[in-house]
Amino acid sequence: MATLSDVAEEAGVSPTAVSRYLNNRIELPQGTRDRIDAAIAKLDYRPNLLAKRLSTGKTEAISPVTPEIGNPFFMELAAAVEAEAERHGYAVYMSSTRGDRAREVDAIKRLHDQHVDGLIMMTNQPDDGTLAELLARHDNVVLLDEDIPGVSVPRVFVENEQGAHAATQLLIAAGHRDIAVISGPGGLMSVKERLAGFRRAMGGAGIAVREDWVLLGQYSREFGHEAAERLLASRERPSAIVACSDYLAIGVLQALRQAEVVVPGDMSLVGFDDMPFAELVDPPLTTVRQPVAEMGRLAFTRLLALINKTETETMTRLPVELVVRKSVARFEG
Amino acid sequence: MATLSDVAEEAGVSPTAVSRYLNNRIELPQGTRDRIDAAIAKLDYRPNLLAKRLSTGKTEAISPVTPEIGNPFFMELAAAVEAEAERHGYAVYMSSTRGDRAREVDAIKRLHDQHVDGLIMMTNQPDDGTLAELLARHDNVVLLDEDIPGVSVPRVFVENEQGAHAATQLLIAAGHRDIAVISGPGGLMSVKERLAGFRRAMGGAGIAVREDWVLLGQYSREFGHEAAERLLASRERPSAIVACSDYLAIGVLQALRQAEVVVPGDMSLVGFDDMPFAELVDPPLTTVRQPVAEMGRLAFTRLLALINKTETETMTRLPVELVVRKSVARFEG
DNA sequence: CCAGCAAAGTAAACCGCTTTACATAACGAA
DNA sequence: TTCGTTATGTAAAGCGGTTTACTTTGCTGG
Structure with missing residues (x-):
């Protein structure tokens, strides 16, 4: 592997000149430039990034x-x-x-x-x-x-809050009042905000939020599955679910399919994120897209x-x- | 940021000693070791990887x-x-x-x-x-x-060949004889091998392969879609499709759904790869899992x-x- | 009492590049 | 002729490690 010095020697100049030339820190006459360029081409010189980084302290x-x-x-x-x-x-x-x-x-x-x-x-x-x-x-x-x-x-x-608000409003506008929400770890900002959006939409429609239908866990398929099963097991079932992540929604979808609950016929569902698979699942998922x-x-x-x-x-x-x-x-x- | 020399000075030894000690290239008495360790801890020393790499020529x-x-x-x-x-x-x-x-x-x-x-x-x-x-x-x-x-x-x-062979055999065992195959770019090894597996299975069952049902393009959803549409447009339709990638299979699935062809009722389908979404789509996809x-x-x-x-x-x-x-x-x- | 050896280090070159400060030559102006 | 400039560079000291080849010291055995 050719080094800067090799190039310099080949071109008949000092390593300093080559280095400065390559970094645009010096004006050289055409002749010298040509010689350096030729040397670089001939030796197939490529600067050693490690050395450069060590020297400059910048890694780019x-x-x-x-x-x-x-x-x-x-x-x-x-x-x-x-x-x-x-x-x-x-x-x-x-x-x-x-x-x-x-x-x-x-x-x-x-x-x-x-x-x-x-x-x-x-x-x-x-x-x-x-x-x-x-x-x-x-x-x-x-x-x-x-x-x-x-x-x-x-x-x-x-805009987590707005997203969840819009999703919830869509369900409310479709006539749903018994709406459950499934989300991730309670400590996360996104969870809090999406939950807030959900509550604001419910409040705005004058619907009381049932706290036993607010299920917090992980942003995972597994938890979505588990949460949906819990909802199905309760005596009164919601008619719609807001899943605060498409991963959760997928889990929900699986649980519902296993329980032979038809989406959206028996249960409406909306997700969050618009992951690539959201339009591939059955039924294609209504969801909140992040840019x-x-x-x-x-x-x-x-x-x-x-x-x-x-x-x-x-x-x-x-x-x-x-x-x-x-x-x-x-x-x- | 503390350097090796800083540590050496603090410990009252040479940089060489510290370097060699840290790389297990020297045996030092307990006292010296303790002093070096103490210096490292005190200065919160972390080796500069860039320098190390430049020096050793290894990057790990x-x-x-x-x-x-x-x-x-x-x-x-x-x-x-x-x-x-x-x-x-x-x-x-x-x-x-x-x-x-x-x-x-x-x-x-x-x-x-x-x-x-x-x-x-x-x-x-x-x-x-x-x-x-x-x-x-x-x-x-x-x-x-x-x-x-x-x-x-x-x-x-x-084992691309075996995989495609097994997939095709499954279809044949289910009574299918009109089987199409959709795969990626003809130049790829995996494409050739999977195709070979398909042909071997067909040949083994004494079924002639219809070359107009062998569709090669890209390993993409788009091509899967397009290929499926082409198959549906032909006067005689296959009753089953081997898609040599789950991406292709997804595209096929979409095209079939749009054409209101029911899977697996009207058309059987098997994929390849077992991507994470394979069990999420409708219907869950029979496919060949890669380890x-x-x-x-x-x-x-x-x-x-x-x-x-x-x-x-x-x-x-x-x-x-x-x-x-x-x-x-x-x-x- | 001293050669010889093990123990406990160290000096200095090197990895490949950057950068600061300085050098040399040529040229024009005074 | 001499001085100041400008153009065209260069020497050498880093950056923060590693490594080779030594050195020094103390001990042991003959």
């Missing part, structure tokens, strides 16, 4: 940290981040934490170790304070999709600003959109 | 290269690789090529740039020779899931062997498994 790389690789929502988000980062010449190193606190901590430390210039954190579990404390000591982090309370960094979220591409794009933009010290704290809320498919029917009392 | 990192982030199959594969790599203390940098030749080339060059010690390549388009030529000049690459003809590196594939976790694990193991120079070329075939769900029915002539 960022890392989206996602809880689950394999979760389509986070992957779409990460892909969006990647696309935008690439446009700006930044390398992207994806890392997944599998919802493991220790791995989240690792990711942050990796930033500290200069692996990357910045982090875009996504998480799906409530923080016990560990992350907040760690993040407080680091620069160049932006939070995406979910909050970590107590840290003051740029944040990119969606994934825009979220990723914006998160990177914020991070870049942070890296270049042109920004401190900001929080952005992106709008969501109700996507009506086939999982909601009119309630025929 | 690998990179799975996948065509599409967002494709659950590749993501599961990547996750499996990651899990195994982590067990061995290797960092994992995921990169996606979006099926773009230029980005595949980039990924290989990154290896050359010493970003990573090795690559696990996945691809989903036939190579025009570019990749083969590039790979021939590089060490430490292993191919996963799909072949790139003409390169001699370790490879981890599945994703084992594939990822093995690919990393091979790569590690390669890095440590303990292996040259090998090719492993992992068995697949037919997962019977609800998309196949008996043919009632």
Whole structure:
């Protein structure tokens, strides 16, 4: 592998000249430039990024940290981040934490170790304070999709409250009054906000919320399944369910199918996220779409600003959109 | 950020001593060890990986290269690789090529740039020779899931032929004789092999393969849709379809639903891959499961062997498994 | 009493690049 | 002729580790 010095020697100049030339820090006459270019081509020189990084202290790389690789929502988000980062010449190193606190901590430390210039954190579990404390000591982090309370960094979220409100209103408008809601861990911002949106819609229609129909657990298929079974087991059944994540909705769908409850005939259902499979399931799922591409794009933009010290704290809320498919029917009392 | 020298000074020894101690290249008396440990703790020293890598030329990192982030199959594969790599203390940098030749080339060059010690390549388009030529000049690459003809590196594939054979036999055993097959780009090894399996099963049952029912295109939902429409438009319809990827199967399913062809009543369907959504669609898809976790694990193991120079070329075939769900029915002539 | 050896380190070069401060030559102006 | 500029570079010190080849010291055995 050719080095900078090899090129310099080949071109008959000093390594300094080559380095500065390549970084546009010097004006050289045409002749010299040609010789250097020729040497680079001849030797197939490619700068050693490691050395460059060590020397400059900049890595030109960022890392989206996602809880689950394999979760389509986070992957779409990460892909969006990647696309935008690439446009700006930044390398992207994806890392997944599998919802493991220790791995989240690792990711942050990796930033500290200069692996990357910045982090875009996504998480799906409530923080016990560990992350907040760690993040407080680091620069160049932006939070995406979910909050970590107590840290003051740029944040990119969606209108969770409005989304859940719209979803619930759709059900109410279809004549439903007995509506259950299934959501993730009570500690998460998104859970609280979506729940708030649900309550506001119910309140607005003058319907009392039955607290035994408010089921909080994990944002997982398994919990969706379990929650739906619990609802079916209760003496009075709701006629509609708001699932605060498409993962939950899928679980619900499975449980209902097993119980031979027809969606939307016997039970209406609306999800949240609009994951890629939402339109593939049976029936195609009515759900609240998050603007994934825009979220990723914006998160990177914020991070870049942070890296270049042109920004401190900001929080952005992106709008969501109700996507009506086939999982909601009119309630025929 | 504390450096090795800081630690050395604090402990009253030379940087060399600290370095060698940390890398287990020297035996030091208890007292010295304690002083170094104390200094490390006091200064919260963390080695600078960049410097370490520059110095040693080893990165202790690998990179799975996948065509599409967002494709659950590749993501599961990547996750499996990651899990195994982590067990061995290797960092994992995921990169996606979006099926773009230029980005595949980039990924290989990154290896050359010493970003990573090795690559696990996945691809989903036939190579025009570019990749083969590039790979021939590089060490430490292993191919996963799909072949790139003409390169001699370790490879981890599945029994494509057997899988398609089993799937087709299932249909034949259910009484079907008019069977169509939909697959990806004809240049891909997996396509050829799955097609071969299909033909062997048909031949074994003494059924002639109708070549106008052999539809090759892309491994995508769109092509699945298109191919299914083509089959429906033909005067004689098959009674069953072998889709050589679950992505294709999903597209087929959509087209059939639109045409109000009931699966499996009017048309039986079997997929390939067993992607996570396969059991979520309607009807749950009968498909051929690839042992994703084992594939990822093995690919990393091979790569590690390669890095440590303990292996040259090998090719492993992992068995697949037919997962019977609800998309196949008996043919009632 | 001293050669010889093990124990406990260390000096300095190196990995490949960047950057600051300085050098040399040529040229025009005073 | 001499001086100041400008154009065209260069030497050398980092960045933070690793590693090879030594050195020093103390002990042991003959």
